[in-house]
Amino acid sequence: MAVRIITDSVSDLPGDLKSAYGIEVLPLMVNFGEVSYRDGIDLSPEAFFEKLKSAEMLPTTSQVNVGQFVECFERVIEAGDEAVVITLSSKLSGTYSAAVTAAEEMGSETISVIDSRFVSFGQGLLVLKAAEMAREGMSREAIVKACGQLTERLVMLIFVDTLTYLHKGGRLSGAEAMIGGLLSVKPILHVKDGALAPLDKVRGRKKSQKWFEQYLETHAPEFSEESVGFFHAADPQFMEEMIDVAAEMIHPSKIYRSTVGAVVGTHSGPGCVAFAYFRK
Structure with missing residues (x-):
């Protein structure tokens, strides 16, 4: 059986x-x-x-x-x-x-x-x-x-590139989306109690990567050599850049790569990258 x-x-x-x-x-x-x-x-x-x-x-x-x-x-x-x-x-x-x-x-x-x-x-x-x-x-x-x-x-972080789709989905007002676009604000989401929730926001794509580096350093005691997952929404290049950071800092035994599908993609839009791992 x-x-x-x-x-x-x-x-x-x-x-x-x-x-x-x-x-x-x-x-x-x-x-x-x-x-x-x-x-x-x-x-x-x-x-x-x-x-x-x-x-x-x-x-x-x-x-x-x-x-x-x-x-x-x-x-x-x-x-x-x-x-x-x-x-x-x-x-x-x-x-x-x-x-x-x-x-x-x-x-x-x-x-x-x-x-x-x-x-x-x-x-x-x-x-x-x-x-x-x-x-x-x-x-x-x-x-x-x-x-x-x-x-x-299980922990999951989502780095969003644009606020447009969060606005279309009713997660942001038009004014917030417009101001965010002008300021190049990049939201960082996580999954909390079974739902997507805001965690932080940075200004610009390079600062998203810097935030990720700081997160890995701050949460270093949580990581083991278990497998981790990275997944992207029509942005494999940014995903690979984030993978390089993780490979150097936390040395996972295996890195899985995947592509975000329709449910998360509907709200994140193209350009987002996410990271998932199991805490010790």
Whole structure:
């Protein structure tokens, strides 16, 4: 009896990692007006950000529904397997609730649903940990317990390039966005209690990198040689610059690279870079 790891497309897992660990990913829907796309299937991150540039209104997203989870869980049960399902934060989508409802409808005790309380590759980093544990032969119950502990240690920082999309999404007033643009203010966000929240702001891209250097120095006792994740929204060059800083200062055992998808990208816009790690 195998333990399968299932997640949603907001985890932004690179294709090679999904294949390597046999992770099943259920897509959210991304809606530009009347046209809907399966996130990561019909619409790649690159195509999403191209469409976002010319969109007059922000796209909307639709959660993975109960029916999709039921179909997935039926396959798991028919194969005689168990599953650990890790969704994006329940504060940002109804996907977690849909997964719980589907598991209850199936009446099976072999499917466990976890609210990651994160998004994008912050969530993806937790999924990879679960997949590693499943590969090592750990039980479903042990994986669930370990993921609960890992979630408490997970940290995610997001360096935003423009305030335009935060304004479009209702996170900033027009005046704040205009002034921020004139002053070249770069917000720094983090995930707090399952939601995106402001952490700091700097003036200019170079100061974002300097802030990151100071953060790594200040939080040095938190870092171990565990894997870390970097992910970008249509700005691989800035991501690589931030990776160089981290590689020199904290020496992680492995650095994962990924691309921000539609959910975080809708509010961050192109040009953001994010960093996720597990505290000691």
